[in-house]
Amino acid sequence: MSKYYQQDIETASREEILAIQNEKIAKQVKRVYENVPYYRDLMDKKGVKPEDIHSVEDIQKLPFLTKSDLREAYPYGLLGCDLKDCVRIQSTSGTTGKRVVAFYTQSDVDLWEECCARAIVAAGGSNEDVCQVCYGYGLFTGGPGLNGGSHKVGCLTLPMSSGNTERQIQFMMDLGSTIICCTPSYAAYIGETLAAMGYKPEDNKLKAGIFGAEPWTEEMRQSIQKSLGIKAYDIYGLTEISGPGVAFECEAQTGMHINEDHFYAEVINPETGEVLPEGEKGELVFTCLDKVGFPMLRYRTRDICVLTREKCSCGRTHVKMTKPMGRSDDMLIIRGVNVFPSQIETVLLNEGYTPNYQILVDRVNNSDTLDINVELAPEQFTDKIRDIQAREKALEGAMRSMLGIGPKIHLLAPGSVVRSEGKAVRVIDKRKLHD
Ligand code: ADP
Ligand code: ZN
Numbered sequence: 001m002s003k004y005y006q007q008d009i010e011t012a013s014r015e016e017i018l019a020i021q022n023e024k025i026a027k028q029v030k031r032v033y034e035n036v037p038y039y040r041d042l043m044d045k046k047g048v049k050p051e052d053i054h055s056v057e058d059i060q061k062l063p064f065l066t067k068s069d070l071r072e073a074y075p076y077g078l079l080g081c082d083l084k085d086c087v088r089i090q091s092t093s094g095t096t097g098k099r100v101v102a103f104y105t106q107s108d109v110d111l112w113e114e115c116c117a118r119a120i121v122a123a124g125g126s127n128e129d130v131c132q133v134c135y136g137y138g139l140f141t142g143g144p145g146l147n148g149g150s151h152k153v154g155c156l157t158l159p160m161s162s163g164n165t166e167r168q169i170q171f172m173m174d175l176g177s178t179i180i181c182c183t184p185s186y187a188a189y190i191g192e193t194l195a196a197m198g199y200k201p202e203d204n205k206l207k208a209g210i211f212g213a214e215p216w217t218e219e220m221r222q223s224i225q226k227s228l229g230i231k232a233y234d235i236y237g238l239t240e241i242s243g244p245g246v247a248f249e250c251e252a253q254t255g256m257h258i259n260e261d262h263f264y265a266e267v268i269n270p271e272t273g274e275v276l277p278e279g280e281k282g283e284l285v286f287t288c289l290d291k292v293g294f295p296m297l298r299y300r301t302r303d304i305c306v307l308t309r310e311k312c313s314c315g316r317t318h319v320k321m322t323k324p325m326g327r328s329d330d331m332l333i334i335r336g337v338n339v340f341p342s343q344i345e346t347v348l349l350n351e352g353y354t355p356n357y358q359i360l361v362d363r364v365n366n367s368d369t370l371d372i373n374v375e376l377a378p379e380q381f382t383d384k385i386r387d388i389q390a391r392e393k394a395l396e397g398a399m400r401s402m403l404g405i406g407p408k409i410h411l412l413a414p415g416s417v418v419r420s421e422g423k424a425v426r427v428i429d430k431r432k433l434h435d
Pocket of ligand 2: 250251252257312313314315316
């Protein structure tokens with residue numbers, strides 16, 4: 001059983017990777033300039049011609065694309081080839097605002113599925129595995145992406161899609177699933193349901209989980225690993241660039257290798273657009289080096305992270321990204337203080353609470369309010385109001401020292417926060433309704 005899906009490319013030297021990227025970029029920019037009038041206009045406005053781009057260093061000369069460009073060009077304005085050459089459409093889950101549609105040729109689908117296959121093999125997958133895919137299928141990229149990757153690896157694939165948790169568990173037990181793919185919030189729910197049905201973590205055959213599509217903390221990883229008895233791997237991606245598998249975690253579990261033979265990554269200062277040196281925190285920007293149907297150049301993801309090239313113990317050489325530290329548009333500014341939902345999750349799990357919570361932000365008398373509903377685990381539950389109040393106060397204190405502002409905590413009975421089968425809705429910002 002190989003440790004890699006495509007060993008040569010996954011372990012290529014820095015020089016080899018650069019040579020591949022340089023060879024691809026000039027061709028790609030020329031193709032986009034010729035086929036995508038919307039991007040040609042942006043280049044013309046910036047005074048850049050395809051002839052100016054010889055290597056990835058020249059990428060800095062190119063204009064950025066943002067989500068608002070995608071909305072403006074919806075649906076066909078950024079199509080990179082004839083529609084008759086496209087075989088698939090996928091769409092974003094619409095976490096923020098209007099949906100975006102992306103187009104795929106057959107070669108785009110193959111490339112994407114190969115990236116997912118790399119992720120599955122990195123999590124220990126092979127043709128001996130039973131891979132249960134419980135990301136949603138359909139327009140959302142999660143299900144189709146991992147499904148395709150699982151086929152490429154040769155796993156016995158269970159295309160479960162999300163939902164119907166008891167049936168998920170029945171199939172998992174009856175068919176002996178060894179790998180599970182879903183959002184981390186759904187994985188937590190499956191773990192919780194297993195326990196409620198009387199199963200112990202060692203009763204299932206799962207060995208690995210591939211979880212992504214939404215932010216999750218290290219604390220959440222520990223909690224899922226324990227409840228399912230597995231090793232939990234992160235996977236990152238976005239529809240605009242292809243879907244899950246743009247980057248994936250290896251056995252080292254210290255960040256995700258970006259498939260940089262296909263996707264060139266930069267980190268920029270989100271305020272100024274300036275490219276930051278490796279190791280600095282900023283907004284992740286991707287340039288697709290091969291994609292034909294929807295060839296994004298310098299697409300601003302709004303995800304904030306750090307890139308590192310430290311040698312990885314797994315032998316892969318591709319650059320690693322940290323977990324996104326929230327997207328720039330996920331950041332809440334509450335009474336002038338920057339608050340990331342991930343900070344709140346970290347405090348909750350460190351203080352021994354469940355990952356079932358919801359953050360409510362509002363504005364009352366011109367002042368921002370922050371309320372956090374947190375569900376108690378069954379063993380924490382009590383009907384002694386005094387005990388609950390003391391716990392709430394303690395948790396408010398822990399939050400205040402992490403966030404710099406004090407929220408109002410509401411501890412709730414087990415089962416009162418709605419569970420997620422896909423991407424969890426963690427934040428309800430009611431201020432937006434007043435604007
Ligand atoms: P939408 O923008 O509608 O959510 P997608 O479904 O394509 O569209 O989601 C892509 C976004 O999901 C990414 O830009 C990122 O913010 C988030 N995401 C994906 N994978 C991860 C991950 N492993 N960790 C944190 N966030 C992730
Ligand atoms: Zn690695």
